[in-house]
Amino acid sequence: MSEQIEDELFFSELRKKEFSRIDENDHCYLDYTGGNLYPQSLIKKHFDYLNLEVYGNPHSGNPTSQLSTDKVNEARKKVLNFFNAEENYYCVFTSNASAALQIIGECYPFDAQSRFLLTADNHNSVNGIREYCKAKKGTVKYSLLNYEDLHINKQVLEKELNDSEYFSNKLFAFPAQSNVSGVKHDLNWIKIAQEKGWDVLLDAAAFVPSSTLDLKEHHPDFVSISFYKIFGYPTGLGCLLVRKNKFNKLKKPWFAGGTVSLVSVQYESYFLANDHERFENGTVDYLGIPAISFGIDFINEIGIQRIKTRIKSLANYFKTRVENLKHSNGEAMIKLFGPSVIKHKGGTFILNFRDVNGNIFAFENVEDLANKNKISIRTGCFCNPGIDEVNNCLTTDELAKYFTSHDLGNYHDMIQFLGKMRGAIRVSLGVATVQKDLDRFLEFVSTFKDKTVE
Ligand SMILES: Cc1ncc(COP(=O)(O)O)c(C=O)c1O
Numbered sequence: 001m002s003e004q005i006e007d008e009l010f011f012s013e014l015r016k017k018e019f020s021r022i023d024e025n026d027h028c029y030l031d032y033t034g035g036n037l038y039p040q041s042l043i044k045k046h047f048d049y050l051n052l053e054v055y056g057n058p059h060s061g062n063p064t065s066q067l068s069t070d071k072v073n074e075a076r077k078k079v080l081n082f083f084n085a086e087e088n089y090y091c092v093f094t095s096n097a098s099a100a101l102q103i104i105g106e107c108y109p110f111d112a113q114s115r116f117l118l119t120a121d122n123h124n125s126v127n128g129i130r131e132y133c134k135a136k137k138g139t140v141k142y143s144l145l146n147y148e149d150l151h152i153n154k155q156v157l158e159k160e161l162n163d164s165e166y167f168s169n170k171l172f173a174f175p176a177q178s179n180v181s182g183v184k185h186d187l188n189w190i191k192i193a194q195e196k197g198w199d200v201l202l203d204a205a206a207f208v209p210s211s212t213l214d215l216k217e218h219h220p221d222f223v224s225i226s227f228y229k230i231f232g233y234p235t236g237l238g239c240l241l242v243r244k245n246k247f248n249k250l251k252k253p254w255f256a257g258g259t260v261s262l263v264s265v266q267y268e269s270y271f272l273a274n275d276h277e278r279f280e281n282g283t284v285d286y287l288g289i290p291a292i293s294f295g296i297d298f299i300n301e302i303g304i305q306r307i308k309t310r311i312k313s314l315a316n317y318f319k320t321r322v323e324n325l326k327h328s329n330g331e332a333m334i335k336l337f338g339p340s341v342i343k344h345k346g347g348t349f350i351l352n353f354r355d356v357n358g359n360i361f362a363f364e365n366v367e368d369l370a371n372k373n374k375i376s377i378r379t380g381c382f383c384n385p386g387i388d389e390v391n392n393c394l395t396t397d398e399l400a401k402y403f404t405s406h407d408l409g410n411y412h413d414m415i416q417f418l419g420k421m422r423g424a425i426r427v428s429l430g431v432a433t434v435q436k437d438l439d440r441f442l443e444f445v446s447t448f449k450d451k452t453v454e
Contacts, residue, residue, distance in 0.1 A: 004313065007306065007309070007310055007313070010306075011310055011431075011434060012434055014039075014302070014431075014432070015432055015434050017040075017041075018039035018040050018041060018432070019037055019039065019040070019432040020040070021040075022037070022432065025374075026374055027374050027376065028373070028374060028375040028376065028437050028440045028441060029376045029432070029433075029437065030375065030376060030377050030427045030428060030429065030433075030437060030438075030441060031376045031377060031378050031426070031428055032209070032347070032428045032429055032430025032431075032432075032433070033179050033182075033206055033229070033348045033378070033382075033426065033428035034378050034428070035228055035229065035232065035235070036209055036228060036229055036230060036231060036232040036430050036431065036432075037232045037430065037431075037432050038228075038231060038232030038233035038295075039231070039232070039298050041294075041298065042231060042232070042233055042291065042294050042295055042298055043233060045291075045294040046233075046234075046290070046291040046294055049290055049291075049294075050287065053067060054067070055067055055068045055071070055286060055287060056068055057283055057286065058072055058283070058284065058286050059257070059258060059283065068286040068287075069286075071286070071289070071290040071293075072093075072284060072286050072289045072290070074290070074293055075289045075290055075292045075293045076091045076093070076276070076289075078292065078293045078296045079091045079239060079292060079296070080241075082296050082299075082300075083208075083213050083214070083215045083223075083241065084214045084215050084216045084217075085215035085216075085241060088215065088216075088219070088243060088244055088245075089215060089223075089241045089242060089243055089244060090241070090242045090244060090247060090275055090276040091239050091240075091241055091276060092239060092240040092241075092242060092276045092279040092280055093237065093238075093239050093276075093280055093284050093285070093289060094237075094238045094239055094240055094279075094280075095236050095237065095238065095285075096226045096228075096236065096237070096238040097123075097125060097203065097205040097224040097225055097226040097229075097238045098125035098224075098238075099238060100224040100225065100238050100239060100240035101125045101126055101128070101129060101201075101203065101224050101240075102125075102128075103240050103250070103279050104129060104171075104201055104222050104224075104240070104250070105128065105129040105131070105132035105133075106132060106252075106253060107250035107251055107252050107253070107279075108129075108132070108133075108169070108171055108199075108249075108250060108251075109169050109249060109250075109251050110132060110133045110135075110136035110138040110169060110171075111136050111137065111138060111168075111169060112136070112137040112138065113138070113166075113167055113168045113169065114133060114136065114138030114139070114167060114168065114169040114170065114171070115133075115138060115139050115140075115141060115164050115167040115170045115171075116129060116130055116133040116138060116139070116140045116141070116171050116173070117140075117141045117142075117143060117160055117161070117164070117170065117171070117172045117173070117198070118130070118140075118141075118142060118143070118172070118173040118174065119142070119143050119145065119152055119157070119173070119174045119175070119185070119386070120142050120143065120144055120145050120386035120387070120389070120390060121145055121150065121152075121174070121175060121178045121180070121181070121183070121185070121384065121386055121387050122173060122174065122175055122203065122384065122386060123175065123179055123203060123205070123206075123383050123384055124383040124384065124385070125203075125224075125383070126173050126175070126201070126203050126224075127385075127386070129171075129173065129201075133171075138169075139167075141160060142386070143156055143157045143160045144156050144390075145386070145387070145390055147390055147393075149183070149338060149339040149340065150178065150181040150183050150337065150338045150339065150387060150390065150391075151183055151185070151339065151344070152174070152185055152186070152189070157189070158192075161192065161193055161196045161198065162196065164196075164197075164198075165196075165197070169199075170197060170198045170199065171198065171199050171200075171201060172189075172193045172198040172199070172200050172201070173200075173201040173202075173203065174189060174200075174201075174202065174203070175202075175203040175204075175205075175206060175207070176202055176203065176204045176206070176207030176208075176211070176213065177204075177206045177207035177211065177346050177348075178206065178348070178384070178387065179205070179206040179348065179382055179383070179384055180348070180350050180382045180384045180387040180388075180426065181337060181338035181339075181345070181348065181350055181387060182206075182315075182338065182345045182346040182347060182348030182349060182350075182428070183338060183339060183344060183345055184207065184211065184344050184345060184346060186344075187202075187218045190202065190218050190219065190220050191218070191219070194219070194221075199221045199222070199246060199249070200220045200221050200222070201220065201221065201222045201223075201224070202218075202220035202222070202223050202224075203223075203224045204223050204224065204225055205224055205225055205226050205229055205238075206229065206346070206348070207346070208225055208229070208230055209229050209230045209307075209430065209431075210304070210307050210308050210311045210346055210347060210430070210431070211304070211308055211346065212304050212305060212308070215241070219243060220243070221242070221243045221246040221249075222240060222241070222242055222243070222246070223240070223241040224238065224239075224240060225238050225239050225240075225241070226238040227239075227292055227295060230295060230299060231295030231296075231298055231299060232295075233291060233295065234285070234288040234291050234292070236285060236288060237285055237288055237289065237292060240279065242276075242279075247278075250279075252272060252278060252279065255270050255272060256281035256282055257281070257282050257283075258273075258277060258280055258281065258282055258283065258284075259272060259273055259277060259278050259279065259280065259281055260272055260273060261273050261274070302431070307431050310431075311346065311347040311429050311430070311431075311433070312342060312347075314347060314429050314433055314435070314438065315342050315345065315346070315347045315349075315429060316342050317435065317438060318347075318349065318427070318429070318438045318442075319336070319342060319349070321438070321442050322334045322336060322349075322351070322442070322445070323336065325442065325445055325446065327355075327356045327449055327450050328356075328449070328450050329356060329450075331354065331356055331357070331358055332354060333353065333354055333445055333446075333448060333449065334351050334352070334353060334354065334445060335351060335352045335354050335360070336349060336350075336351045337350045337351065337352075337387075337391050337424065338350060347428060347429030347430070347433070348426065348427075348428040348429075349426065349427045349428070350382075350387070350391070350424050350425070350426050351424060351425050351426075351427065352424050352425060353366050353425070353445065353448055355448070355451055355452045355453045356450050356451065356452055357452060357453075359452070359453040360421060360453070361448065361451075361453055362453075363379040363380070363423050363424060363425050364379065366379070366425055367379045367425070369444070369447075370444060373440075373444055375440065375441060375444055377425055377426060377427055377441075378425075378426040378428070379423060379424070379425050379426070380411070380423045380424075381411065381422065381423055381424075382426055388422055388423065388424070391424065392420055392421045392422055393420070394418070394420060394422075398418050398420070401418075402414050402417055402418060405417075411423060427441060
């Protein structure tokens with residue numbers, strides 16, 4: 001049996017065994033970049049775990065507390081092991097990737113000599129770090145993307161990295177994989193930037209569900225992750241991986257319960273904990289964290305490389321079919337944004353529905369119809385406005401005109417004001433996707449054949 005047929009059988013069995021609720025409820029789920037779906041066995045394992053023992057708050061030395069501490073540390077070890085990061089990184093548990101990124105915003109030593117450089121392709125939870133930098137009088141710079149393929153523009157980024165020799169405390173942030181276009185940015189930028197004196201923040205939230213992040217091969221200083229994006233459950237947990245040699249560079253501006261080794265009230269002094277605990281404010285989610293171990297076991301049993309290959313194969317299928325969808329006059333029914341080849345891309349697609357004259361159907365109308373067909377897609381700007389500004393050719397002048405003339409605003413109002421499109425449709429694939437999900441979406445697209453925008 002060929003490897004491809006074997007995989008096909010394996011993943012359709014997996015769908016039946018672990019994700020039967022998708023079919024039982026007649027869903028077509030295509031929002032894996034928004035949130036992965038949990039396998040049924042993970043929930044069972046976690047509930048069995050909870051029912052088996054008594055778990056206390058880990059901040060004590062009693063037996064139930066000790067048990068929780070052990071289980072939390074077991075999960076921490078598993079996470080570090082999953083990313084091949086045991087020796088060189090701390091794993092700080094957070095409530096999600098955004099909370100991990102906020103630690104960087106709050107604790108990176110930005111000052112008037114600092115620069116925060118980031119790619120235009122970034123989630124808003126990375127974009128928002130710029131406000132911490134500005135508050136400390138540092139400068140912020142965006143590095144632009146190629147319009148055609150939404151990849152990092154090499155010449156521009158190289159220049160930005162080189163042009164900053166007079167800055168100190170320089171932080172460069174980019175996503176390992178775009179949550180919008182699915183582009184996998186070149187991880188070699190980590191080393192290139194570090195050799196030029198930059199600290200590197202890698203937002204790996206959209207990358208790690210279907211790619212290997214080997215932190216012995218690449219050494220970003222800080223990495224942000226949300227676990228529900230990898231195995232669907234639990235939804236309130238993420239982590240910040242901090243390279244040990246940059247740990248003390250992060251300056252925590254306050255302390256909280258669980259983050260200190262000693263505090264005095266009369267003398268008003270304190271010592272911060274010397275490891276991951278420094279950044280875990282208060283009580284960690286000690287009942288939820290052990291479920292991360294079960295989630296990692298689930299992924300490891302399949303193999304992340306196998307998931308990657310599978311998603312690549314489905315992505316190729318989807319792209320070819322989508323590109324072949326034509327109106328009777330030969331006009332393409334779908335405008336796909338991003339790279340023309342799947343090679344450097346994950347299973348996330350951004351697109352618009354075109355009418356017979358090449359006009360774009362409003363994404364809200366497409367979404368309404370998709371909802372009626374129980375097809376879950378995502379629409380809008382996906383918390384990543386940089387990509388949307390590139391795709392819709394918005395200029396800085398136009399954006400300035402809008403922002404300076406408004407105290408409040410939203411995308412709909414901006415569309416009216418500027419007379420330009422905003423937003424698109426995102427289709428994203430994951431470990432539970434099977435071909436029939438994609439066929440159902442393609443069939444849905446076909447219902448727009450020869451239609452015109454009203
Ligand atoms: C690339 C990327 N970074 C960060 C985030 C933020 O993750 P969370 O909402 O779990 O904090 C997301 C969520 O979609 C994402 O895709």
